[in-house]
Amino acid sequence: MADSDIRDRPFGTLVTAMVTPFTSDGEVDFETTAALADKLVRDGCDGLVVSGTTGETSTLEDSEKEDLFRVVAETVGGRAKVIAGTGTNHTSHSVEMARRAAKAGADAQLVVTPYYNKPTQGGVVGHFEAVAAATDLPIMIYDIPGRAGIPIATETMFRLAEIPQVLALKDAKADFAAVTRVLANTTLDVYAGDDGLTLPWMAAGAVGLVSVSAHVATARFRALIDAAAAGDFAEARRLHFELDPIVRAVMTHIPGAVSAKQILKMQGVLPSAAVRLPLVEPDAVEMESVLADLAEAGWDFSQNEA
Template identity: 50%
Template sequence: MAMIDDAAGIEAIRAFGRVGTAMITPFTADGAVDYAAVEATADYLVRLGNDLLVVSGTTGEASTTTDLEKAEILRAVISATAGRAKVVAGVGTNHTAQSIALSRSAEECGADGLLVVTPYYSRPTQDGIIAHTRAIADSTQLPVMLYDIPGRSAVPLTTPTILALAEHPRILAVKDAKGALGASQDVLGHGAIAFYSGEDALNLPLLAIGASGVVSVVGHVAADRISTLVSLVASNDVAAARRIAADLAPLVDAIMNHMPGVVAAKAALELLGVIPTRATRLPLLPADAQQVEAVRLALQRSDYLTC
């Protein structure tokens, strides 16, 4: 695979890989973390083509797992992947001290990096976001990927904020789910920090303007094709990349646009036999029969499921 030629991108790829999935957290039917299924899912995702797994992010239902569960989930994923992929721990909260504690725990567990979402609900100023994020980055020796998702956090990272945070030696990348390609291109033009697509529908355009890789939800089932997409863009074969993106579009729509992504991803993994149950924790409900059928049809049309 061709490598992008900017230093920030190369450093980020070394730290985080290029093709990532924000991994679900499997639960048993009675709501406990299913650690055997955690390990099975992590192994499946690596074999499918992921070289990066993000644990305890939004798709991992991190808001409903305890700090102790987060540590055990992380250990299980690290054990199952056995060095075959980078394992990044979601540690962002709207409480700086808790995020620091989660970061230190992740480092002790052996994580390769940290994902730090913009503090949600409290709506801090940009200066508050900078102070919060720098405090987290200062608390360990692990590389940090920012997570810019104002649809959930309410406050976007502005260009000056991202560039200020990029001055920190361990803040290497942004998982970009802001949906503002012009703003992303503006930051990328400075060459100070790498970008990863955090929105599956925008994987191709973000890669085309210089993103280093992706952190996907659809990667639970299609990391093989997403990996091909990333390779094609890196090789400047945009025409072939467009064909892959077009082929993936119906599956992206089915997983991302009709129910929460984690609900669809769990339904897909259950249909594929990777996890025994699509159980979620409230306030999320598992996919109902109609939603499962929609996911089944999308998997069949994409040749990921034969029956």
């Protein structure tokens, strides 16, 4: 872990992986995107991922992604880091998206492991080297084997950490032993990539969280990050347990992008919870499970179900 102050990071410390708001007819709602970005920053986020998994990147056109990068950068630039989701399983396409992100004003990029292809670890290194060489944007690696199909081996992470633009890791592997080795043997800023693992990851030295659930409980996640960073683990544990049913509501029943949009609509933040196929809005049974967890957290949306 780098030694600079925890709030002085190239990616921020509380980073929300933003949903992409759509109109009821499926078009990107740029006005609502700007309003959501502004709200998240005012409520405590110092970094925003744009067009990541939660942003439904796989169903966005490249031109839509570039416009999203630009809109969010124009809205929160100077107040929070704008982190463009540029990674794909096609290296030259990822290079092109990195260049578009830089042109649009992004501060950094989130680059996922090449998915589906299942490259060797040598191919993983070659992919990140090519993306890094395309621009000067700092890179946060996104290690998520459950989606990518392969993990990034710890020894490979050591090699990637030597690339000058690679400064951070979003760890969604849930392997505490592996992340401990990365923290101990590299200067990478490590971020929890699972909302429910923020506390243990920060206790080991991670600098923050890249979150979906922070859409709907931003201030409490900000408080958790700050308490853990200050070494106040009694307060951090209290917030961890308080946030648990909210994390379950967002992350365990339906895709996070879907649940986050539903809750944001119920909170009056989004006018529409529309998603693009193959994602669909929840059925009644699925929504009951989400609402039950929210009720456990003391949130009652029974009168305004989406």
